[in-house]
Amino acid sequence: MNFRCYLCGDNRSEVIAEKDDIRFGCYGSDKKVLKCINCGLVQLFPQWTEKELDELYAKYWKKEDFKGQKRKVKLSKYLAGIIRKEEVVLEIGCGHGDNIRFLRSRGFRVTGIDKDPSVCDGDTVINSDIRDYELAKKPDLIYAIHLFEHLTDPRNFIAWMIENLSANGRFVLEVPSTDDPLLTLYKNEKFKKFCWYPYHLFFFSKKTAQRLFSGYDGLLNIRLLVTQEYGLLNHLRWLFFGKPGNINFHLPVLDDIYKFVLTKVFGLGDTLVILGNKTGRT
Numbered sequence: 526m527n528f529r530c531y532l533c534g535d536n537r538s539e540v541i542a543e544k545d546d547i548r549f550g551c552y553g554s555d556k557k558v559l560k561c562i563n564c565g566l567v568q569l570f571p572q573w574t575e576k577e578l579d580e581l582y583a584k585y586w587k588k589e590d591f592k593g594q595k596r597k598v599k600l601s602k603y604l605a606g607i608i609r610k611e612e613v614v615l616e617i618g619c620g621h622g623d624n625i626r627f628l629r630s631r632g633f634r635v636t637g638i639d640k641d642p643s644v645c646d647g648d649t650v651i652n653s654d655i656r657d658y659e660l661a662k663k664p665d666l667i668y669a670i671h672l673f674e675h676l677t678d679p680r681n682f683i684a685w686m687i688e689n690l691s692a693n694g695r696f697v698l699e700v701p702s703t704d705d706p707l708l709t710l711y712k713n714e715k716f717k718k719f720c721w722y723p724y725h726l727f728f729f730s731k732k733t734a735q736r737l738f739s740g741y742d743g744l745l746n747i748r749l750l751v752t753q754e755y756g757l758l759n760h761l762r763w764l765f766f767g768k769p770g771n772i773n774f775h776l777p778v779l780d781d782i783y784k785f786v787l788t789k790v791f792g793l794g795d796t797l798v799i800l801g802n803k804t805g806r807t
């Protein structure tokens with residue numbers, strides 16, 4: 526099978542990681558992480574088939590990435606700050622629905638859908654694939670936290686959002702970023718092995734996400750934010766011990782300065798937030 530870049534169609538690539546460098550040894554599957562020489566998009570190759578992905582996800586919650594790992598509540602603070610109370614909101618790929626319960630308890634009109642039946646209760650979290658999901662009302666806001674990088678065809682998902690959002694609907698996508706300072710600034714070898722995660726089919730940076738969304742000029746307004754979730758202690762742990770930490774201690778002032786320097790001075794961060802809204806011209 527020959528490589529063809531999802532984003533630009535180029536067939537030239539550089540190998541970033543081999544099977545053994547992908548987390549969990551990529552479950553023994555012969556995959557690589559490739560970076561397109563032309564546009565820089567990092568992608569898993571060859572991609573999983575839909576059937577393989579379903580099998581992988583069937584064991585997703587039963588497995589620990591590392592000892593002591595807890596279920597992640599990926600509720601970013603900005604989210605509650607940007608949703609308006611009257612809006613109909615949909616979270617896609619919401620897992621156990623912790624975000625939704627939190628937002629509902631504060632009076633927001635949020636529903637979630639997830640493909641994994643074991644996390645669905647039919648109320649907070651509805652078991653469905655977006656392709657089969659029948660929306661009672663077009664949402665004003667769609668958000669997805671660490672979902673976009675798992676999709677086999679991100680353009681298909683963007684098209685679905687454009688079709689299903691209300692006229693001036695908005696969306697928020699949060700993805701891990703290859704602009705992560707542990708990768709780019711510190712070039713931490715242990716972290717590299719950790720970050721090439723076999724469930725991720727694409728590894729976006731601000732630049733590659735920009736290029737992907739530039740294909741929707743006129744239909745969508747896009748704003749990209751590079752943010753840094755993990756602080757100094759987490760980075761020191763990686764640099765000295767080469768290990769992940771589940772607890773993300775916040776050092777007052779110091780972490781604020783550190784994150785400011787990383788994101789604003791270096792333009793680096795572990796998380797990329799894609800904020801979009803429909804221009805209403807669809």
Ligand SMILES: [Zn+2]
Nearest residue numbers: 530533561564
């Ligand atoms: Zn490319």
